[in-house]
Amino acid sequence: MATASTPARFGKGQRVKVRVGTPPTHFRTPEYIQSKTGVVVALFGSYRNPESLGHGGDGLPMQPLYLVEFDQNHLWENYQGPDRDTLQIEVFENWLEPEIA
Amino acid sequence: MSALSTDHGDHDHAHTGIEEDVELSYYAQRAQAMESLIIEKGMCTAEEIQRMVDTMRRRSPTDGARVVAHAWSDAEFKARLLADAVPALLELGYTLPENTPKVTVVENTDVVHHMVVCTLCSCYPRALLGTPPDWFKSLAYRSRAVVDPRGVMKEFGLNLGNDIEVRVMDSTGPDTRFLVLPRRPAGTEGFSEEELANLVTRDSMIGVTDALSPQPAPAAD
Amino acid sequence: MPKVHDRGGWPNEDPIDQSEHVLSDWEVRVDALHMVLGEKGVRTTDEMRRAIESLELEKYESLGYYEKWTAALEILMLEKGILDSDEIDRRMVQLSQRSG
Numbered sequence: 001m002a003t004a005s006t007p008a009r010f011g012k013g014q015r016v017k018v019r020v021g022t023p024p025t026h027f028r029t030p031e032y033i034q035s036k037t038g039v040v041v042a043l044f045g046s047y048r049n050p051e052s053l054g055h056g057g058d059g060l061p062m063q064p065l066y067l068v069e070f071d072q073n074h075l076w077e078n079y080q081g082p083d084r085d086t087l088q089i090e091v092f093e094n095w096l097e098p099e100i101a
Numbered sequence: 102m103s104a105l106s107t108d109h110g111d112h113d114h115a116h117t118g119i120e121e122d123v124e125l126s127y128y129a130q131r132a133q134a135m136e137s138l139i140i141e142k143g144m145c146t147a148e149e150i151q152r153m154v155d156t157m158r159r160r161s162p163t164d165g166a167r168v169v170a171h172a173w174s175d176a177e178f179k180a181r182l183l184a185d186a187v188p189a190l191l192e193l194g195y196t197l198p199e200n201t202p203k204v205t206v207v208e209n210t211d212v213v214h215h216m217v218v219c220t221l222c223s224c225y226p227r228a229l230l231g232t233p234p235d236w237f238k239s240l241a242y243r244s245r246a247v248v249d250p251r252g253v254m255k256e257f258g259l260n261l262g263n264d265i266e267v268r269v270m271d272s273t274g275p276d277t278r279f280l281v282l283p284r285r286p287a288g289t290e291g292f293s294e295e296e297l298a299n300l301v302t303r304d305s306m307i308g309v310t311d312a313l314s315p316q317p318a319p320a321a322d
Numbered sequence: 323m324p325k326v327h328d329r330g331g332w333p334n335e336d337p338i339d340q341s342e343h344v345l346s347d348w349e350v351r352v353d354a355l356h357m358v359l360g361e362k363g364v365r366t367t368d369e370m371r372r373a374i375e376s377l378e379l380e381k382y383e384s385l386g387y388y389e390k391w392t393a394a395l396e397i398l399m400l401e402k403g404i405l406d407s408d409e410i411d412r413r414m415v416q417l418s419q420r421s422g
Contacts, residue, residue: 021323021363022323025372026371028274028275030273030330031309031324031326032220032247032248032324032330032331044274047274048275053369054369054372056366056369059368064275065275072269075247076248080249080251080252081251081263081265081267084263084266085250085251085266085268085271085405086266087384088268089271090271090272090274090277091273125348128385128386128392128393129349129392130389131396132355132391132395133417134411135355135392135395135413136351136414137413137417139355142404142405144359145364146406149358150351150355151354153354153355153358154350154351154354157357192379200360213388215420219328219330220330221327221371221385223329232345234342235343235387236338236339236340236341236342238387239338240332240334241337242338244329244331247330253338256337257338257340258340258341266356275368311403
């Protein structure tokens with residue numbers, strides 16, 4: 001079942017930054033990771049875009065989905081726990097930018 | 102008149118499983134009214150709904166526990182399960198309908214402990230655990246699990262040291278439902294899979310607790 | 323400012339209420355109804371989530387879990403022209419009279 005999909009832009013181990021935004025549509029990128037930088041730990045294939053599907057659209061082109069890992073002490077100002085604690089979350093490619101540095 | 106009365110009277114509308122002994126809330130009544138109309142308009146049948154109800158009621162954490170026990174007992178199966186859970190589950194005889202969200206299994210070890218939440222709604226591996234507990238869907242859990250996982254686990258009785266990484270999985274994706282493979286408890290060498298499965302609680306497969314420790318043998322009288 | 327459903331990290335000091343309730347029949351049925359309609363392509367999970375997310379904050383926070391599913395079902399059924407609220411109102415009355 002071939003449906004239009006963009007090739008994955010990011011690779012495993014790559015540092016990525018989450019875009020900031022509150023689109024009027026349905027979307028699945030929580031505010032607590034927006035503007036934050038993490039590392040791609042896995043590529044989860046491509047899926048139809050929920051921002052379109054939520055409103056009866058066809059969700060095309062399919063977007064690559066990444067499992068991104070963040071350090072908890074980076075996400076939260078007063079995180080109660082050791083520096084080694086992490087959070088992993090699935091993020092669509094259209095919400096990610098490459099992070100140099 | 103029983104809840105499943107077939108006495109139509111003058112009305113030619115479809116039946117729903119009406120609980121007649123309990124006063125139903127506004128939303129319960131509204132749901133039943135909609136179901137009745139939806140069936141009447143031919144969008145689906147009462148039988149289809151009942152089949153889905155039966156499927157849902159059949160599922161329970163016992164399913165997940167059996168998978169965990171098998172993974173503990175069979176290292177090669179465990180490797181396959183972690184690499185790609187769906188074919189491994191089919192191996193064990195599970196039927197996973199085509200539109201079932203994909204289960205992804207994450208393994209707890211002595212260096213990392215996973216805890217699963219869905220901050221945006223209530224995504225949960227229902228195919229293996231049945232319906233989620235109320236607390237998993239609660240605003241308190243959804244808010245606190247990501248920012249204070251260790252505090253949440255303490256409430257469930259789990260205190261982890263700072264030498265182990267706590268990794269929260271927030272299920273935001275369209276397809277994946279995370280299931281935690283808890284650590285196999287000490288003192289379970291030689292246990293049968295059934296004995297092992299009895300130690301695997303639902304909460305340990307969500308990650309707010311560990312699996313149970315085996316009971317010490319009762320002292321001789 | 324996060325949307326009503328975007329709960330990660332919202333200020334909340336409440337202990338987790340670990341009490342559980344057995345799902346009542348109507349709750350299981352509305353869940354099953356959503357699933358069946360999903361299988362038939364009448365509504366999608368994404369649409370359902372979007373509908374729940376459109377509830378105003380007070381409703382979102384006070385309605386029970388399956389009450390929200392019920393509210394979402396109505397939003398979608400009306401949107402898709404499958405039902406209208408008058409006929410739902412009428413059917414509610416009919417069903418309550420029948421069981422009365």
